[in-house]
Amino acid sequence: DRGSDGEVKIIYWQAPSILNPFLSGGTKDVESASMIIEPLARYNEKGELVPWLVNEVPTVANGGVSEDLMSITWKLTPGLKWSDGSALTSADVAFTYEYCTHPEGGCAQLTKFEGVTAVETPDDTTVIIKFASATPNPYGPFVGGESPILQKAQFSSCLGAAASTCTEQNFNPIGTGPFVVDEFKPNDVIVMSANDNYRDPAKPAFAKVTFKGGGSAAASGTAVMETGEFDYGWNLQLAPDVIAKMEKAGKGKPVAGFGPLLERIMLNNTNPSAELGPEERSVIRPHPFLSDPAVYKAMSMAIDRPLLVEVGYGQAGRVSCSWVPAPDAFAVDVEGCDVQDLDGAKKMLDDAGIVDTDGDGVREKDGVPLSILYQTSTNAVRQDFQALIKDWWEQIGMEVELRNVDGSVFFGGDAGSPDTFQKFYADVEMYANTFNGTDPQAYLGNGLCDKAPRPETQWQGENISRFCSEEFDALHAELSATADMAERSRIGKQLSLMAFEEGAMIPLVHRGRLSAHSNTLGGVILNVWDSELWNVADWYRMK
Amino acid sequence: MLTYAIRRLLLSIPTLLFISFVIFMLLQLAPGDPMAQVPLTVPPEVKQKMREALGVGEPALVQYWKWLVQVFWIEPQVAIDAMFGTSFSEGKQRVISWQTRSPVMDIVIQRIPQTLWVVGVAYVVGILIALPIGIYSAYRQYSVFDQAGTFVTMIGFSIPPFFTGPLLIVVFSVWLGWFPSIYDTTHVVNDWASLKEQLQQMIMPVMVLALQITAMLSRYMRASMLDNLGQDYVRTARAKGLSESVVVLVHVLRNSMIPVVTVIALGIPSIFGGAIITENVFKVNGIGQLLLTWLFANDLPGVMTLTFIFAVLIVMFNLIADILYGLLDPRIRYD
Amino acid sequence: MLDAAPTEKNTGPVAKIEKLRVEFQTKDGPVIGVEDVSFEVGAGETVCVVGESGSGKSVSSLSLMRLVEYGGGEISGGRLLFDRRNGEQIDLTTVDQNKMRGIRGDEIGMIFQEPMTALNPVFTVGRQLTEGLRVHLGLNKDDAKERALDLLRQVRIPEPERRLDQYPHELSGGMRQRVVIAMALACKPRLLIADEPTTALDVTIQAEILALMDRLKRETGTAVMFITHDMAVVAQMADRVVVMFRGNKVEEGTVEEIFENPQHPYTQALLAAVPKLGEMTGKDLPEPMRLVGQEDHVPQPIVGTNETLLKVSNLTTRFAVKGGFFRRTVANVHAVEDLSFTINKGQTLSLVGESGCGKSTAGRSILRLVEPQSGQVEFDCCDVMSLDNKALHKVRQDMQMIFQDPFASLNPQMSLIDQVSEPMLNYGTASGSELHDRVANLFDRVELPRSFMRRYPHELSGGQRQRIAIARALALNPKLIVADEAVSALDVSVQAQVINLMMELQAELGLGYLFISHDMAVVERVSHHVGVMYLGRIVELGPRRAVFENPQHAYTKALMSAVPIADPRKRKSEKDLNFKPIPSPIHPVGYQAGPSEYKEVSPGHKVLISDSGY
């Protein structure tokens, strides 16, 4: 029964700072908010779309999506109520669109509404979204934890520039979810209680939620698995042996799930030489030696991926050489990905005539020594990886210099800083990237020639490796025009493989999300495609 | 004395303005970006829009001026409104944190209780332990007690809290299960049971902090007592036939407390500043943790306001320490 | 008859020290503070304990109080017999500290050496006075206050009511010492120990305090043990005298016996070294002292010349007092006001006067170590006042200064050879081996063994240190030496040696001295001319003989009368004393000080006739 199981305690080692995902975009904020405000539909643990505030997901088959793929019509479940007792109507949905797309609002989820021209509300339960062009995947707006529905009545005065002054609203959004906020202390703790107006009278089982933030992953792990103070601990990025030790204490267990997050080494397809000017550095192609397939293939062969998984991620990692490692429909299996072949790598280089000509232990290609700068963000696991990989690469006759940059600078995107991952003033760099939802079309677009960061674009752009292939661009265009799932999957796999084989990146580890929950907490289904707390309404205390 | 205090107070205004300016300019130079925590999946154009919405692009001096107005003009009005229910500040732009989009001062005020509970109590505990230790070690200089006290306090001084903290957690939370390892900031004390719980969750962070405070203060106390025990007036007091306890605890102590009291006063700002590491280790989300979060989130208004508050406290308690010195020591006259 | 007061019934000694031996445990092993001392103090009697610094005077007295133990000492032998008020006789060495606490402050009172530090700075005078009363006499707060007021009146402190609420630092040195005396007298002790109660004080205040103690002794019949190293004070106070030397008693007798017929060589030497006011009466020129053991050495009068070396006219020096909100100058200390005098080559001019009257400031102004406000200083070559830094640097080569305190004027961290050679290095007058030879010669000159060159100041005694200071002043062959209280801080015996040395050098090298002192007897011994200063002005100036034998100004007369004379038959009575407190030299900005006008009473002997403030 609702509220019969008392209190559940959740710990996130990153503390939520705001409960309005439109103003933050940080995972901690999106997930904490997902207990309160909800989208029309969300993804389940398998990456399938499930109806949430609607009765069914509109498709072309059921007529919800127009044949020309230019509009989608959602039908709200009748009788849904906001936690304040008022009715949820299509006006709220339309308002949410207006709220996020307001030019002065600084909405973090703007991409969700890309291509939307209008949101129409013919009646209180019908929402029609119109697109500017044919959109094979129309499930961006109002789908998933990142684009939930806000209550119009509450937020109507918070449009545009006023968005950030609406502290009360941003901290206490009224929602349709299983819980309502009692108290929100930014960067610290959220206290929530069961929503009296929640649609399922038997849920949630818990009357109260304490959502604590802050500390470190290790401390969260201890609190859940060793001392049993907390019921659920999020994203425990810890070394496998540490997790194993914590699990041994017997109070809780880790659960892992795999989304499309891939740790990879990006290969620079341009010349990052410091001798070039700022307008030319990492702009001019090609790279002196990295564009030689023998070189990057050898580099990939020299890597012992199973060991990396063991050292860095354990249960939360898998060997993968697929750019899009999940969902399964798009993942490719590359042969030889899981074996290290140092001899093979050496042979490959020898055969390509890249040998050590001057006896300094470093091979040269056309007189240029295979000496590389390998950068990444500052993070213990990444530095371990750097050390290991450096070792292997040096064994095949390369010279490697390591460099790590503080995460906030590396990923900060400041056009003035020489150390951002976009500038790529290095030969190779390592980081992880992923995409939201299950459709990789936009993500695969990161390999398009014109997405390369350049001075003209203020170094913005997602094609970090500056990979450029006409063939790839053409294939991607084909993908954007295809609606058939099987066909999309085939093209997607091909694109993914192309990036690997033609030297855009060296995939390392398919990373999962590892969270832990107490042995007495039931109903937890780890979902990597949406908020981890997506089914918190179903959680219960095991007796 | 009064003119001295007023003069110092007035002098501290330009000092503080200058400090705020220096901090502001330093922050401006920071390469960090408030959007750093926004995931990679959010494209750069969107990030740029968000930045603009925060007013990041404005010229530095304009931002500084706005900040000054907000801190010195609008925030006091807010405080008055809160106290007397007036509405001077209505509709005026307060200092807004970039990260939480809420008034910085509100969050700071929210954080003060837990910081005071933990760091403040630790300070008081530290003082209460340190003074007797200091007094006795000085009175029995080179005795076993003194040697042992010296050794222990020095160890306390030299062990960093990020070592003692996790150690205590492993022992008392994981092995013994006596105390929680995570501090509950929502805990409300309203009866004996809840007070007991509060004490349980405070005890470990307080222990870690009090160890350091005790170590420092007892050294000061000992040195100061030693200085005074050798003075001539002590002999005079004894010659009058006063008992040892009066001689030591009245005559000597009163004189020795003068420098120690000012040291204690100078340490008070650090209570409000929180103990960044200890708060972090025990998840006491107080002011120190707030500062750390904001620093890593590049929340310029937050960091700026918080460091400025620290500076104000430091300047203020410097002044208080000086005045205390003058009050306690009749020989000192400020004019 | 039979029920007469116990003090009169029992005429035996109140306290009796027998074969006292005190040791200190130090890091370098045991040190003997007192080796073998026995004497007794009777009721209504003053026993003076004399001896040079470090001879064990303080240790003996502290043993009587059983306070040595707190300073790390241990009474390792002898007995300390004390007659209690109830007639019981006890050995203090065996009494436990609890019982001792009841005796201390009640039956034995003690006045300590340093009036400046003997009081607790953070408690009011009243509180410190009443404390003992409440412990020993069980008085309540108000009664204790009454009694404290009474005590303050007894010691003749002006405005006693106000003093009770003041803090020690708000009182002058003399008043503080009187508070300490009042404290010691609080419970009418049977024995009063006074450990050099006047050493740190001015002549005039000293005279008052001595008179006060004498009266109290007579009135209450207290036994007094008076410790000092000043023979003049002994002559003034003592009934009997105990002479101590390096931890031992070497002689004991009535004051007349000791002064007129000293037996022990040390006592003889000591007495010979004491300059006595009036010794030079009838002589025009100064001459060195005749010391025991140097009888063969006949002192020659020092003539000097009549050439002017230094001419100071209308010198005025003021210090600004800052205050108020903007730290502006709100007042000035008129330290030196319209001062004029001349010094001849090879002769000595002495400046005398009470503490704070501006003597040091005058001396420093001449060297421009403090900047004077106005006036002229004409030295041998040039007008010192108009020189720029560089020229001044050059002139200082001919003008040197010996400072008040030999402990303070040497850098504790430099070896003596470095300190003495520093002036020569500064002026480049010598270098290398020549420098070394010069330093060696200077050491010979001031009669210090050459082996001392590698030592550090803390390894020397006070007299030796002062000689180093003299050697340093001589290093540049100056024409003028300003000797600021050059001998005041020294033991008499050492003082005599240093005075002789300075006079010998004057005779040999023709130095001119500006000799600054507040000790009239020493001044009488060394000067050709004397200037008496009061509140920044010279009130009387003239040849020494004229000024000493025929003082004209009222202040000069008062000063002369205050000086104790080292002769027990010339005691001063309290009635002779009549001092006014010195007015403050601080005047608001814009205050116009009038010029000094003099009347010449005899050739060269001038007396101030304009207002001096006295």
Next chain:
Amino acid sequence: MTETIAPIEALKDKGPDKPPRSRWKDVWDQFTKHKGAMFGLGFLIFITLAVLIGPLLWSVEPQKIDIRNKNMRPIYTAIWDADAKVGWEKPLGSDQLGRDQLAQILSGGRASMAVGWAAMVLSLLIGTAIGVAAGYYKKLDGLLMRTTDLFLALPVLPLLLLAVTLFRQPLTTAFGPEGGMFILIVSIISVTSWMPTARIVRGDVLAIKEREFVLAARSIGTLPGKIIGRHLLPNVLSPILVSAALGLATAIITESALSFLGVGFPSDFPTWGKMLADAVVRMEEYPERVLLPGIAISLTVLSVNYLGDGLRDALDPRIRGR
């Protein structure tokens, strides 16, 4: 007794009984009497030699990953736990990547000690220079002391964190990740810690300036620069040395705190603080990994503190005389 004292003898000054000896020898003698200080000095010399010479003797590269020999225990664990994975090739064991702990302790100590010494020396130089200037030149006093107040009013740790985020990049670009961080940490620590030294030195200089030997020096024509060098500095040496001892300790602790907060040296550059911070999560299974660097830090700081105590005693002539 009486007959041994000739009258003139009695009036002669007693020379010192001891033969002359140099000040430093005295200081040293007094110092050697302080047991704590001797222990401190001994340990400090030992640890300094260890981190300087140690890496030459134990030439294992600290960053060398040896995954097959990961998680080895220190050799002494074999005493009570026969099954422990130990080996002489890794006397203090290895971490989760098989990096040699002994080599890491040695090279980590090198970093920690270097930071400590450099920061201490720098802050002393700044503090002494400012203190002397303010104390000696009246004109500069107001300005310099206000500046000191200003720095005192800057909150230290926040500023430190701020500066690290601020300047790390430009400096690492210019001097390499380790060099840049070293310069940054050292300069920040010293820039935020010179004020107490300056205040103490100024106070002492003000007092010493009024002592007569300084006036005496002026009267014998010593020029201001020489007065400072010859007369003032040697006399403020003892507070300076004491601040030095404390400064070294605080610098080591501050560096390790920075490492703990994740803003210190790059992660492949071990320091004691970083080793400790990294090992905290495995504290239960591998206590030695926290204890070894923890003890190294504590002992160093402790011995520096004792050393400071001893120095203060030894340099104080009042105590030394006793």
